[in-house]
Amino acid sequence: MSRPATPDDVAEICAALPETELGISWGDRPTWKVPRGGKGRGFLLYRAPGPTAIDPDTGEPYDDLLVITTPGLAEKEALVADPATPFFTIDHFRGYPAVLVQESRLAEIDRDELVEVITEAWAAKAPKRLVREHLAGRPDDA
Numbered sequence: 001m002s003r004p005a006t007p008d009d010v011a012e013i014c015a016a017l018p019e020t021e022l023g024i025s026w027g028d029r030p031t032w033k034v035p036r037g038g039k040g041r042g043f044l045l046y047r048a049p050g051p052t053a054i055d056p057d058t059g060e061p062y063d064d065l066l067v068i069t070t071p072g073l074a075e076k077e078a079l080v081a082d083p084a085t086p087f088f089t090i091d092h093f094r095g096y097p098a099v100l101v102q103e104s105r106l107a108e109i110d111r112d113e114l115v116e117v118i119t120e121a122w123a124a125k126a127p128k129r130l131v132r133e134h135l136a137g138r139p140d141d142a
Contacts, residue, residue, distance in 0.1 A: 002110035002111045002112040002113075003110060003111055004106070004107035004108075004109070004110060004111070005106040005107060005109050005110060005111045005113070005114040006106060006107065006111075007064075007103040007104075007106060009106070009111050009114055010044070010066065010103070010106075010114070010118070013114060013115050013118045013119075014032040014043075014044060014118060014122070017034065017118075017119065017122045017126075017134070018034075018126075018130055018133070018134050019034055019035040019036050019126070019130055020032055020033065020034050020035075020036070020122065021033055021034075021036040021037075021040060023040060023042075025042050025045060026045065026048075028048075029045055029046055029047065029048055030045075030046045031044065031045045031046070032044040032045075032122075033125075034122055034125055034126040034127075034130070035126065035127060035130065041125040041126075042069070042125065043068070043069045043118075043121040043122050043124065043125040043126075044066060044067070044068050044069070044118060044121055045066070045067040046065075046066060047062075047065040047066065047067050047100070049061035049062060049063045049065075052090055052091070052092040053065055053090050053092070053100065062100075062102060064102050064103040064104050065100050065101070065102060065103075066100065066101050066102075066103060067093075067098050067099075067100055068087075068098060068099050068100075068101065068117060068118065068121045069097060069098050069121040069124050069125060070097045070098055070099055070120065070121065070124065071097065071120050071123070071124045072097050072124075073095070073097050075097070075120065076089065076097050076098065076099055079099050079117070080099060084108075085108065085109055085113075086101050086102065086105035086106070086108040086109065087099040087100070087101050087117075088100055088101070097124070099117075123135070
């Protein structure tokens with residue numbers, strides 16, 4: 001049985017995926033990338049607080065946002081539309097395949113769901129060969 005997800009799970013899950021590294025993008029933002037090295041493409045970014053992502057309850061910029069790539073817009077919309085998950089989007093990401101989630105709300109989903117969302121993000125950016133090799137070794141119903 002899975003347990004509620006935590007912010008520490010994010011780094012553990014990302015680091016466990018093949019050929020990932022924690023790098024920098026958007027100037028100074030920690031970003032998980034695949035593959036390692038200069039050709040790495042970001043699949044999960046720790047977003048800086050900013051005026052385009054304001055907490056409607058406090059009026060302050062969110063200070064703990066993750067941006068997680070989705071395989072496409074349909075997958076993004078499915079995550080955002082599900083009231084049982086903490087995933088959401090903002091106008092800044094309209095038409096872009098990614099969801100946002102506050103680290104402080106990760107416990108609203110279980111770790112297994114977080115693994116699935118992050119693995120799909122990784123697969124959307126990883127080289128196709130790497131995805132085939134990794135997914136071929138997974139015992140699941142995919």
